[in-house]
Amino acid sequence: HYLIGINTDLTLESANYCTNFSIHRDLSSIPRQCHRHLHCGSYNCEEQSFRCVKIREALCCLSGQHTVLVVLYEGGEAGKKNKKILGCVENALGLPEWIKKNKLENRLKLVVTSDKQGENSLAEKVLPEASVVISQPFWPCYLDQARIDKAKKLKLAITAGVGSDHVNLEAACKRGITVAEVSGSNVVSVAEHVVMQILALVRNFIPAYKQVVNGEWDIARIADKAYDLENKHVGTVAAGRIGLRVLQRLKPFNVHLHYYDKFRLDKSIEKDLNVTYHPNVESLAKVCDVVTINCPLHPETEHLFDKKMISLMKKGSYIVNTARGKIMDRDALVEAVKSNHIEGYAGDVWYPQPAAKDHPWRSMPRHAMTPHYSGTTLDAQARYAAGVQEILGNWLNNQAQREEYLIVDQGKVVSRAYTEGDATKGHASNK
Numbered sequence: 156h157y158l159i160g161i162n163t164d165l166t167l168e169s170a171n172y173c174t175n176f177s178i179h180r181d182l183s184s185i186p187r188q189c190h191r192h193l194h195c196g197s198y199n200c201e202e203q204s205f206r207c208v209k210i211r212e213a214l215c216c217l218s219g220q221h222t223v224l225v226v227l228y229e230g231g232e233a234g235k236k237n238k239k240i241l242g243c244v245e246n247a248l249g250l251p252e253w254i255k256k257n258k259l260e261n262r263l264k265l266v267v268t269s270d271k272q273g274e275n276s277l278a279e280k281v282l283p284e285a286s287v288v289i290s291q292p293f294w295p296c297y298l299d300q301a302r303i304d305k306a307k308k309l310k311l312a313i314t315a316g317v318g319s320d321h322v323n324l325e326a327a328c329k330r331g332i333t334v335a336e337v338s339g340s341n342v343v344s345v346a347e348h349v350v351m352q353i354l355a356l357v358r359n360f361i362p363a364y365k366q367v368v369n370g371e372w373d374i375a376r377i378a379d380k381a382y383d384l385e386n387k388h389v390g391t392v393a394a395g396r397i398g399l400r401v402l403q404r405l406k407p408f409n410v411h412l413h414y415y416d417k418f419r420l421d422k423s424i425e426k427d428l429n430v431t432y433h434p435n436v437e438s439l440a441k442v443c444d445v446v447t448i449n450c451p452l453h454p455e456t457e458h459l460f461d462k463k464m465i466s467l468m469k470k471g472s473y474i475v476n477t478a479r480g481k482i483m484d485r486d487a488l489v490e491a492v493k494s495n496h497i498e499g500y501a502g503d504v505w506y507p508q509p510a511a512k513d514h515p516w517r518s519m520p521r522h523a524m525t526p527h528y529s530g531t532t533l534d535a536q537a538r539y540a541a542g543v544q545e546i547l548g549n550w551l552n553n554q555a556q557r558e559e560y561l562i563v564d565q566g567k568v569v570s571r572a573y574t575e576g577d578a579t580k581g582h583a584s585n586k
């Protein structure tokens with residue numbers, strides 16, 4: 156990029172805002188592309204009247220100002236009132252304040268929006284000029300092949316949270332786009348939600364609560380399906396940051412713990428938790444009263460819980476899935492719940508998101524679903540907003556990212572939790 160000006164003092168002063176610098180004494184020597192840009196946007200060459208602010212704006216464009224597309228959910232009244240809801244459009248992950256504090260106004264142009272659906276959305280319109288896209292699993296901007304093809308300048312996709320399946324990782328590898336997330340930022344938040352939802356299902360909490368609200372008092376109808384968790388067999392598919400925390404939190408409930416993961420836990424951890432390792436998901440599914448799913452969504456796990464896998468589960472068992480909606484076969488689950496093979500289902504993840512108003516999980520029997528919020532408690536938001544700022548700052552200053560934050564780097568999937576591939580297909584449909 157070149158800074159082009161005539162008044163030397165001002166040009167030199169403005170050089171602070173630029174990476175490369177060259178002085179031209181007449182218009183004809185200015186490269187055509189830059190000439191057009193400056194002429195339309197910033198100064199009147201013939202009068203040599205420079206307006207500093209305007210010029211700075213134009214220079215920013217020429218000197219490598221990056222457009223950062225930030226796709227977040229609407230905060231509404233709550234977002235306006237509560238500045239700690241950092242993950243909403245109104246508070247924009249604290250990025251405007253961070254930019255101001257670090258004097259980055261001339262280097263970063265933020266476009267913050269919740270408008271992400273379809274070709275006419277603001278997100279899609281801004282994509283061609285975006286160097287960075289920041290999105291979040293709660294309101295994901297799906298970066299599929301077509302969008303990545305459009306985003307010619309895209310260098311970095313940041314997940315404000317954990318879980319980068321909304322990016323086509325295969326396409327990101329091919330295009331050399333770095334994919335980073337704030338690993339660990341909300342893992343306690345999710346683990347707590349999992350324990351809450353396991354208890355809600357096993358103890359039949361939701362129908363009991365509904366009775367109170369409806370002015371009813373029918374103990375037998377609730378007790379009919381209420382159990383203690385103690386002595387039940389509870390297994391997690393994956394024992395990464397979240398899965399392990401779930402196991403740790405469940406230990407004091409005196410349950411029989413099980414897990415399957417591609418990578419086995421240390422023997423000392425297994426011993427401490429008294430947890431049984433299974434060599435595959437099938438083996439775990441057959442023996443557990445409760446299965447909780449805590450693996451990422453990638454080609455290996457997409458629709459992992461299909462009709463066949465669900466049929467292997469014990470009759471009357473429960474599933475809690477806070478990992479990703481697409482790990483389940485949507486309709487196979489509904490069928491299994493309706494036929495009473497699965498006693499209850501809970502979680503907070505859907506596909507695509509936001510979930511359609513008529514998504515069948517909303518109305519299926521015996522569920523305890525929530526919208527996707529387990530990983531976006533106020534505590535978690537503070538952590539992932541700080542993480543996003545750190546990743547963006549490192550990228551801007553050409554500094555290395557924390558290793559654990561990187562999912563795709565230099566054309567490769569570098570996180571062992573993912574495989575190269577695409578899990579974004581069908582996001583525009585209702586499945």
Ligand SMILES: NC(=O)c1ccc[n+]([C@@H]2O[C@H](COP(=O)([O-])OP(=O)(O)OC[C@H]3O[C@@H](n4cnc5c(N)ncnc54)[C@H](O)[C@@H]3O)[C@@H](O)[C@H]2O)c1
Nearest residue numbers: 317318393395396397416417450451455477478529530572
């Ligand atoms: N609901 C939410 O708000 C929320 C928040 C955070 C994370 N999540 C989801 O939870 C997932 C896990 O998060 P984490 O922090 O524990 O990640 P992590 O990287 O610490 O752990 C993931 C684990 O999954 C295992 N795994 C990967 N593929 C597997 C497979 N095919 N079979 C079995 N195990 C496999 C990995 O070996 C790893 O141990 C995220 O990827 C995300 O999808 C949801």
